[in-house]
Amino acid sequence: MMKRIGVLTSGGDAPGMNAAIRSVVRCGIEAGLEVYGIERGYEGLIDGEIRQMDRRSVGDILQRGGTILKTARSQRFMTEEGMTKALTMLDTFGIEGLVAIGGDGTLHGALELSKRGVKVMGLPGTIDNDLAYTDFTIGFDTAVSTVLDAITKIRDTSSAHERVSVIEVMGRNCGDIALYAGLTGGAEDVIVPELPVDINKICRKVVIGTNHGKMQSIIIKAEGAPIDSNELVEEMIKRTGREVKLVVLSYLQRGGSPTMRDRLLATLCGSKAVELLASDSSSKAIGVVDGQIMEYDLASALEMEHHINMDMYNLIGVLSK
Ligand code: F6P
Secondary structure, three states, X not given: OOOEEEEEEOOOOOOOHHHHHHHHHHHHHHOOOEEEEEOOHHHHHHHOOEEEEOHHHHOOOOOOOOOOOXXXXXXXXHOHHHHHHHHHHHHHHXXXXXXXXXXXXXXXXHHHHHHOOOEEEEEEEOOOOOOOOOOOOEOHHHHHHHHHHHHHHHHHHHHHHOOEEEEEEOOOOOOHHHHHHHHHOOOOEEEOOOOOOOHHHHHHHHHHHHHOOOOOEEEEEEOOOOOOHHHHHHHHHHHHOOOEEEEEOHHHHHOOOOOXXXXXXXXXXXXXXXXXXXXXXXOEEEEEEOOXXXXXXXXXXXXXXXXXXXXXXXXXXXXXX
């Protein structure tokens, strides 16, 4: 029976990571395990920044963005030397199971550890929603809510000045933040990395809209889309003759108190991770599919390919006519 588990957050922080840590720590203690918090992700694992957590150490964090364990993107962990140090550290602390909370890079790191005999549960913690095995990642809902809040505010000024606004959102190579915010925020169009950019289509939309009296338009552009945001704006000004302003939301999207959906997903995934570790399960990736918390073989989960939801994409075109 496993006695000690560790928990870490790695990669870009995401709202709800703290809720996941709280769930892992408290469910772990409830299951009779000792739970160790590892700071700064795989970096802290290599350096032995490890401390035992008790119930109180995760008090008053459920509602906070960021991560109390801190996070990092570790280059060292990708080397054989770093990996060996990490494994030695786990052995030194007697940690047999690990909960790794993060995005694609974090879960690939978890897979490498699992190949070397560590039981690892991967929790999808990223605002990007780019992990194909789960419908949603922890932090995505909050990030989209933040974008919606920004759209509402930009609309006010954009409408007062009769301007077109291009809003650049995060997501790395995934267009989901743009897609969901575009559909639920009433954008005229979204530009995502998964689809080619049709600048004529976007400009036509703006021109036709203007001719029908639509004096303000919102275009959501994902950061990973194959066109530079400044170039896009310049081109739109040239082709439409309208005033076009760029707003880059950047790190705003990573902060803030997690929504109910993110807290729930984080809490349920954390509890599932402990349940699996306590029952000596092999390494898994945990997520949500059709509203159910699911676990997948870690390697298979990471092989799945994420696709943009074309129905949602097409609906944006219909609704914004
Ligand atoms: O993965 C989360 C994310 O915010 C991406 O959307 C973005 O591309 C990236 O992290 C930014 O990374 P960094 O925090 O290293 O600048």
